[in-house]
Amino acid sequence: MSQVTAPTETQYDHDIVIVGGGPAGCSAGVFTAREGLDTVIFDRGRSSIQRCAYLENYLGFPQGVDIETFYALIHDHAETAGCSIVPDIVESVDRRDDGEGFTITPQEGDPVTARRVIAATRYDGSYLHGLDSDEAMLETVDHDGEEDERFDRDYPADDGPTPVDGLYVASPAGKPDKQAILAAGRGAKVGKRVVADARIDDGWWKSVAEGVDWVRQEAELDDEWADRNSWVEWFDDYFAEDAPVDPDSDRFERVRESYVDNRFDGYLSDAEIDRRAEAGHETLADHLDPEAVVEAIDSEALLSAIDDDAIRAYRDDDQQSEMEAQ
Numbered sequence: 360m361s362q363v364t365a366p367t368e369t370q371y372d373h374d375i376v377i378v379g380g381g382p383a384g385c386s387a388g389v390f391t392a393r394e395g396l397d398t399v400i401f402d403r404g405r406s407s408i409q410r411c412a413y414l415e416n417y418l419g420f421p422q423g424v425d426i427e428t429f430y431a432l433i434h435d436h437a438e439t440a441g442c443s444i445v446p447d448i449v450e451s452v453d454r455r456d457d458g459e460g461f462t463i464t465p466q467e468g469d470p471v472t473a474r475r476v477i478a479a480t481r482y483d484g485s486y487l488h489g490l491d492s493d494e495a496m497l498e499t500v501d502h503d504g505e506e507d508e509r510f511d512r513d514y515p516a517d518d519g520p521t522p523v524d525g526l527y528v529a530s531p532a533g534k535p536d537k538q539a540i541l542a543a544g545r546g547a548k549v550g551k552r553v554v555a556d557a558r559i560d561d562g563w564w565k566s567v568a569e570g571v572d573w574v575r576q577e578a579e580l581d582d583e584w585a586d587r588n589s590w591v592e593w594f595d596d597y598f599a600e601d602a603p604v605d606p607d608s609d610r611f612e613r614v615r616e617s618y619v620d621n622r623f624d625g626y627l628s629d630a631e632i633d634r635r636a637e638a639g640h641e642t643l644a645d646h647l648d649p650e651a652v653v654e655a656i657d658s659e660a661l662l663s664a665i666d667d668d669a670i671r672a673y674r675d676d677d678q679q680s681e682m683e684a685q
C-alpha cells in the first residue's frame with residue numbers, strides 16, 4: 360500500500376476516527392488502515408447486527424454464521440488491517456478550537472482528535488449535534504416507540520462526504536442498508552473515498568488518488584512491466600495531462616514514486632501467496648469451535664496435518680502434568 364502521510368501542519372492523535380464497529384464501520388476501517396492511515400474505531404451502544412438472530416445471507420458463509428463469530432471476525436479483520444478498536448461510546452464530535460479536524464469525546468476514555476471522522480452508527484446520531492445545523496443534518500424518527508435522532512439519509516453524498524469538511528457518513532445513509540453485506544459495501548465505498556481525500560491532502564490529484572486496492576500475482580508481471588521505467592512512462596502518459604503541477608516538479612515526482620511503489624507492492628510471489636493463505640486459514644481456524652473442526656475434517660487428514668514435533672510436545676506436556684500430579 361502507498362502509506363499516505365497525514366499533512367504535517369496540524370497534529371492529530373489519529374488520522375481517522377470511525378464511530379461504530381459494525382459491518383459498515385469495520386469495512387471502512389479495513390480500507391483506511393490498509394493505506395497506512397492511523398484509524399481508531401469506537402464501538403459500543405445500540406447495534407443493528409447484535410439484534411440479528413443468525414446471519415444467513417452474508418456471502419462466504421455457506422451455512423450462515425452466528426453473530427458472535429461474525430462480529431469477532433470483522434473486528435479481527437479491522438485490527439489485522441491496522442485499526443485500533445476501543446469499546447467505548449462516543450458522546451460528542453466537535454470542531455477543534457482551531458477550526459480544523461475534530462475532538463471526539465467518548466463516555467469513559469479521554470477525548471481524542473482526528474483529521475477525519477466516519478460516522479457508522481446505524482441508529483445513533485446524537486453525538487453529531489452542533490457540527491452543522493440540526494435541520495440540515497438530522498432527522499427525528501420513531502423506532503420501536505423510542506425517538507431517535509439520526510442523520511438525514513440524504514445529507515451525505517453517495518460515497519460518504521458531507522458539507523462538514525472531514526465528516527463522512529457510512530451509516531445510516533442513502534437507501535436504508537437492510538442487509539449487513541450492503542452496509543459493509545457502503546463502508547468500503549466510504550473508506551475508499553476517505554483514502555482518496557487523504558491522498559489529495561498529501562499532494563495527489565483526483566485521478567491518481569482514486570486508485571485500486573488490489574493485489575496481483577507476480578506471474579502476471581511480464582518483462583516489460585517488471586521494469587520500473589515502464590510504469591513511470593505509463594504514469595506520465597496517463598496522469599500528467601490532468602496533473603495540477605508541472606511533470607518536472609518535485610510534487611509530481613513524489614506522487615509518481617508513491618504510485619509506482621504502490622503498484623509494485625501489490626504483486627505477490629507464489630511463496631508470499633502461500634504464506635498469506637496459510638496465515639489466513641490459521642486466523643479463520645482460530646475463530647472456529649475446535650470440536651466443529653474435528654467433526655468437519657476427516658480424522659486421518661486432521662492427524663496427518665499435525666506435525667510430529669507438535670505431537671511430541673503435546674505428549675511431553677501430558678507426561679509432565681501426570682508426573683506433577685503424582
Ligand SMILES: Cc1cc2nc3c(=O)[nH]c(=O)nc-3n(C[C@H](O)[C@H](O)[C@H](O)COP(=O)(O)OP(=O)(O)OC[C@H]3O[C@@H](n4cnc5c(N)ncnc54)[C@H](O)[C@@H]3O)c2cc1C
Nearest residue numbers: 379381382383403404406407408411449481530538539542
Ligand atoms: C432484528 C434484525 C435482524 C436482522 N437480520 C439480518 C439478517 O438476517 N441479514 C442481514 O443481512 N441483515 C440483517 N439485519 C440488518 C443488519 O443488522 C444491518 O444491515 C447492519 O448491521 C448494518 O450495519 P451498520 O454497521 O450500519 O450498523 P450496526 O450493525 O448497527 O453497527 C453499528 C455499531 O456502532 C456501535 N455504536 C452505536 N452508537 C455508537 C456510539 N455513539 N459510539 C460508538 N459506537 C456506537 C454499535 O454498538 C454497533 O456495533 C437485521 C437487523 C435487525 C434489527
